[in-house]
Amino acid sequence: MTDALYRDYILDHYKNPRNFGELQPHDLEFHDHNPLCGDELGVHIVVEDGKVAGLRFHGHGCAISQATASITSEELVGMPVEEVSRLGADWVIEQLGIEISPTRRKCALLSLKVMRGATTGDPSWPE
Amino acid sequence: MTDALYRDYILDHYKNPRNFGELQPHDLEFHDHNPLCGDELGVHIVVEDGKVAGLRFHGHGCAISQATASITSEELVGMPVEEVSRLGADWVIEQLGIEISPTRRKCALLSLKVMRGATTGDPSWPE
Amino acid sequence: MASVAGGTPKARARRAPAVQPFADVRADFPVLQREINGHSLVYLDSAASAQKPRQVIETMERFYSYSYGTVHRGVYELGREATEQFEGARERIASFVGWDPACSIFTRNATEAINLVAYAWGRDNIGAGDEVLITEMEHHSNIVPWQLLCEETGARLRYLSVIDSGELSLDELDEVLAEGRVKLVAVAHVSNVLGTINPVGEIVKRARAAGAVTLVDGAQAVPQMPVDLGAIDADFYAWTGHKALGPATGLLHGRRELLQEMRPFLGGGHMISRVERDHSTWNELPWKFEAGTNAIAEAIGLGAAIDYLARIGMDRVREHERELAAYALERLPEVEGLTLYGPDGADGRGGVVPFTIEGMHPHDIAELCDREAVCVRAGHHCAQPLMRCLGVGATARASFHVYNVREDVDRLVHALGAAREVFEL
Amino acid sequence: MASVAGGTPKARARRAPAVQPFADVRADFPVLQREINGHSLVYLDSAASAQKPRQVIETMERFYSYSYGTVHRGVYELGREATEQFEGARERIASFVGWDPACSIFTRNATEAINLVAYAWGRDNIGAGDEVLITEMEHHSNIVPWQLLCEETGARLRYLSVIDSGELSLDELDEVLAEGRVKLVAVAHVSNVLGTINPVGEIVKRARAAGAVTLVDGAQAVPQMPVDLGAIDADFYAWTGHKALGPATGLLHGRRELLQEMRPFLGGGHMISRVERDHSTWNELPWKFEAGTNAIAEAIGLGAAIDYLARIGMDRVREHERELAAYALERLPEVEGLTLYGPDGADGRGGVVPFTIEGMHPHDIAELCDREAVCVRAGHHCAQPLMRCLGVGATARASFHVYNVREDVDRLVHALGAAREVFEL
Numbered sequence A, B: 001m002t003d004a005l006y007r008d009y010i011l012d013h014y015k016n017p018r019n020f021g022e023l024q025p026h027d028l029e030f031h032d033h034n035p036l037c038g039d040e041l042g043v044h045i046v047v048e049d050g051k052v053a054g055l056r057f058h059g060h061g062c063a064i065s066q067a068t069a070s071i072t073s074e075e076l077v078g079m080p081v082e083e084v085s086r087l088g089a090d091w092v093i094e095q096l097g098i099e100i101s102p103t104r105r106k107c108a109l110l111s112l113k114v115m116r117g118a119t120t121g122d123p124s125w126p127e
Numbered sequence C, D: 001m002a003s004v005a006g007g008t009p010k011a012r013a014r015r016a017p018a019v020q021p022f023a024d025v026r027a028d029f030p031v032l033q034r035e036i037n038g039h040s041l042v043y044l045d046s047a048a049s050a051q052k053p054r055q056v057i058e059t060m061e062r063f064y065s066y067s068y069g070t071v072h073r074g075v076y077e078l079g080r081e082a083t084e085q086f087e088g089a090r091e092r093i094a095s096f097v098g099w100d101p102a103c104s105i106f107t108r109n110a111t112e113a114i115n116l117v118a119y120a121w122g123r124d125n126i127g128a129g130d131e132v133l134i135t136e137m138e139h140h141s142n143i144v145p146w147q148l149l150c151e152e153t154g155a156r157l158r159y160l161s162v163i164d165s166g167e168l169s170l171d172e173l174d175e176v177l178a179e180g181r182v183k184l185v186a187v188a189h190v191s192n193v194l195g196t197i198n199p200v201g202e203i204v205k206r207a208r209a210a211g212a213v214t215l216v217d218g219a220q221a222v223p224q225m226p227v228d229l230g231a232i233d234a235d236f237y238a239w240t241g242h243k244a245l246g247p248a249t250g251l252l253h254g255r256r257e258l259l260q261e262m263r264p265f266l267g268g269g270h271m272i273s274r275v276e277r278d279h280s281t282w283n284e285l286p287w288k289f290e291a292g293t294n295a296i297a298e299a300i301g302l303g304a305a306i307d308y309l310a311r312i313g314m315d316r317v318r319e320h321e322r323e324l325a326a327y328a329l330e331r332l333p334e335v336e337g338l339t340l341y342g343p344d345g346a347d348g349r350g351g352v353v354p355f356t357i358e359g360m361h362p363h364d365i366a367e368l369c370d371r372e373a374v375c376v377r378a379g380h381h382c383a384q385p386l387m388r389c390l391g392v393g394a395t396a397r398a399s400f401h402v403y404n405v406r407e408d409v410d411r412l413v414h415a416l417g418a419a420r421e422v423f424e425l
């Protein structure tokens, strides 16, 4: 029986996160947390020609927040920074490919929040 | 049909209060109010040989508070000040001769409160 | 009144049907089935606190019995349900008064809402030489917080006077504002004693033009008339659920920029973003101002009360209040020795009618009305400065809500007649 | 523990009957009849907020349906009944914890109670150079108010450390007190994360000897063990009704002399004696600190909750909590990769068991427990400084109340095993 939330690929990304760690030196960075559960996430970005050339997430959190960071990181590398700054919650949920209940929404959006924080300076939660 | 609370003599004392007004000069005085309803009562006392030689209440309030002041004033004149300072709530209720519900208790005790305030300086409500 | 659609109010009063349009809601209020001293209950003290319809009582009972949990933190089903119901109630309540839910804060009551502003906005924005302007008709809850603030900061507290009609003078407002020292204007939307409906939209406009921040105390307004905070546009608007057929929870609606720049008021769980050893950062609005565990069932219960009122329609509620006040103003003068207070007529007043009777103290009036199960209030109504303006120590007061009918006024008039007999007047 | 009568606690644990002595109370909690995801509900989050017995729910329902009125002011029958029930509840609640009702103030919750002290006592008694001493195991509600106070006054906030056993060191307390700058010691009676039962009587004694005022946060203590405030003798003691099977209302118990000399906190109706235009005088205790309309039904509901607990007997409640904690401490280590936090054994801890599982974040633990209708909490439990001491970002936590049985722990262990399978651990 496959779990509706904890799909194999989610667990795989949680246990073997892609693009995790730090990037020194980097051009952009942001760090934030989910006030409800204390999860922490930071991002380092290297920009080349207006595009995300390199990116690393770091921090700790639940399977949903960590897997989201990992899954989306694969899409983000190579994306124009300007495009990143316009990404919305829907995009993230779509990448994730699972239904997210309101209680886990902030977990799923934490990585987008720090990405947008890094690219736009806006620290608010994505809608 | 006689009303259990508004007996004839209560209404008589309310409408024709004894010892009401001011006493100038006086030896003791106190003034207070019932915070729940805003009723006000003051007292002036003349002391001779350690006894209440003269006494006047003044202020405004409901039938119960005004009648109590009037009824008890007749007993207080001539009483040793030391005795006045030891009078308790039971004494007042007994003088009044009617049952007093918790909601009207402060009305009934306001005059004793100011009497005790004048004779002892203690501003608290009688028990 | 914007809310009275069609016809002059006078014409409407004449058309008032013999049978009350609201008789049908009475079955929703279990307390009305009570008999006291052999009489059916007539509750005329809704301005103090309103009775609750079974829809509210049952909503709370259902929540406690089947979905109780704390909000925002529980990952489990009960926590999800509680959060949904709680935040859903906030959204419906905010939309009921036309304001942003994120800027609508649950407080303990209107009093705490006003104190929140006095502490969290006032202490950083009011200083020596500044003035706080309130009015002579304010409830103690819109006086004492400002006294405490002024005492602490050295600011001066000023009062707009209540003129003979029971109203405020906008000319006097302009004069005081023109002196240029007023930093805050705090005014009741509807007076809890006189019933006066103040032109708060206009007051806010003039205050803002003079650079003052505004707080409107809507404790008596939201329960009984349509209120559109977008149109009034005050910086802060406070009210309280228990007068609006709901349980004990209050609301503070605030302008986003002000709420954002304000320091928090109460510190504790849920209002933080991150707690370090020496300092903390704050949660987003509205939670920044909701410290500790919320009155969850109460907020949900207030949501049900608002739904109930919205179903009736606030225009109809207002018209009902106006009509009952008009009827009371017509009938009460039949009682010998009775004096009425407040604006002439019912158009400019809420469903509140204060009165005194010569030779009978208000306390005794209320006691004797109770003999016939008619509940009216007696006292200073938490408005001692106003009592002094009226030149009385206390008044009696009858006030109405959706469950009242014209017969209730008849019963009051009868009880007052009987009271006069007891007093041999 | 004074409350464990006869026998060593170990001996008792061995004697624990297979059938829970409290199985009979379960029928009183309607929520336990719920099924979630096809499983009967196992509620293990009482440290966040407890479920309510029907006796509490029905008391509130009855009050709203038949006796609702405001307190202290209504001359009429409903007002009398409401006042009697409300003040009666205060008296029973105060006597339940052994304190004077006149010095027992109804607040919104424990958080507001602590803020009341920080504002109304703290701002007049704490200054630059003074120290406020709290501990690393405090809930945010007993941290942030002191941060705000220290920021405002220039005082210094210090933390007693939590030593490895999950306890406080009285030696460290003595050392800090000996420096002579501590004006206030604020400490949890029972930690909401570790469950540690702190020796608050001893802490109060030492603090007082050093001239410091004391505040004890009893939010986790009053609900689950006998508490005798006369014996603890703290200057202030705060707790909250919703964790004690009651609705949302808090309590602040204070020493009379301090409460008397303190300025009021919130200004408004009911807390005044007389309101002049420029200043006011205050009502007697406890009403001086109860501004605005009280949460009347909630206070009465808490009275019913206290009656319910008293009927069971707090010694028995404590023994029940201890036994369930002991059983959980025995069974949870069966789960591979599981780490427990808090004092060794169940004797020095309340009914709270925090844990983590390697390779699975607490959030996911709670989510997967919910699949089997087992409600546990995950997160920082409003204790971020403590989380940092423990070196974790979050923990899962199971906590108990009278309605829990050993089978609930079995269900938790089963759910954790299933969770590990989902995570392929």
Ligand SMILES: Cc1ncc(COP(=O)(O)O)c(C=O)c1O
Residues within 6 Å of the ligand: C269, C291, C292, C293, C294, D047, D048, D109, D110, D111, D112, D139, D141, D142, D188, D190, D191, D192, D217, D219, D220, D240, D242, D250, D382
């Ligand atoms: C130890 C402790 N203190 C204070 C509180 C705050 O209680 P409340 O949220 O009811 O104010 C809690 C619970 O949340 C707690 O566990």
Ligand SMILES: Cc1ncc(COP(=O)(O)O)c(C=O)c1O
Residues within 6 Å of the ligand: C047, C048, C109, C110, C111, C112, C139, C141, C142, C188, C190, C191, C192, C217, C219, C220, C240, C241, C242, C250, C382, D269, D291, D292, D293, D294
């Ligand atoms: C005009 C007005 N303002 C404020 C309040 C205070 O409301 P609460 O006691 O619920 O805080 C009241 C009622 O008591 C009121 O009538």
